[in-house]
Amino acid sequence: MTSGLGAALAIAKKDIIIQLRKKFEAFSMFLFALIAVLAYSFALVSQGSIPADVGSAMLWVIIFFMGMFGFAPIFLSESETGTLRGLATAPIPAWAVYVGKVIYGFVLMGIVEVFLVPIISILFGFSFLNDIPLTVAVLVVGTLDLSAVGSMASALVMPSEAKATVFPLVYFPTATSGLILLIEITKIIVLGPGVVPIMLLFEILLAHLIAMLTLSASVFHFALSP
């Protein structure tokens, strides 16, 4: 029997390969994000930049909505094609399926963010370079957090016939607390870091991620049951 983590990596790798072969889904996420950035920059940029607090919020709001594109179908296609039964009957712990999807969601969002963040930085006229390691850490933890919440929300709405309606209703409330923290931390980074308040907020964000991952993983077998 394979280890849970090995199975999770196999599931993530399989999903990434499928996504890269489909191409259009990742591209549509990027296109949505780019259009949103352009629209916000037309609407809000004055004298070459937008207020840092507004810009920080916009960054994470765009990533949040982009996540709705990416996470909503994470289990949908497996459920519709029947392949979810293959995962559910494989001798792997249920949490491995969940963690695999979280890793996949993280990679998918990460690929888009690699292009998106520099574009936002240029068009919104503010810099994340005040604290590069912290910026990277916040992007990694924040994206993982959204992926953890989004993957669970996607699994929970599987039995619903109105998935498209129910998904945001589950995703939004569970992601909001992490989203607020991400906006606050990014605002401080952009304005100029004050290490103490950032670290406190970052620790709370990290705790949120760990809580979401462990809670979701521990009850995920219920989501896999028909």
Add this chain to the structure above:
Amino acid sequence: MALKDISLDFSENGIQGLFGANGAGKTTLMRIISTLLRPHSGTISVMGFDPQEEPEEVKKYLGLVGDKTLLYDELSGIENLRFYSKLYGLHRDFFETQVEELSQRFAIKTWLEEPVKNLSTGLKKRLDIVRSLIHNPMLLLLDEPFSGLDKDTTEDFWDYLNEHRNTRTTIVTTHNLALGANLCDEFVTLRKGVVINQGPISQFDQTL
């Protein structure tokens, strides 16, 4: 409730037929055995394990073929098999031996590099059968396995099941009673969730 007061004991090895009309409870029973459904009451033991308490132990021994394949369209045949082999933790040498043997047996060797979405329905079915057998399961659950199968694939699969009759337990549900009667050693007939008849296939009455 799809099943009521069921008490069944499937023999080790051999082919067991699970017959009944639509809604009789065949698929529900298969789902309970395969750990996908939890019974509201009662107990079940599969290969000596409780599917609810030790699902991973049960799943190690299970092979599943249903009316829908469990294959990913965007992946090639070999990528699908490799993915499932990782989930089952198969050793590389064992996996390659199995692929070689089964792909020849089910005549899909030349199609293994092709994306599944490009394969015909019959080839997909063959590949799905190989997928279900890749870890050499001791318990094979076949839920309407012959639906949508062409004549050649049905015969190949039939021959394979026959050859492994004494070394593997196979439970098969089918609407095709004539086919089932020829293939199975023992049978269970369900109607509206209740067992109405069971025994050696020689006692099977298709009119029930």
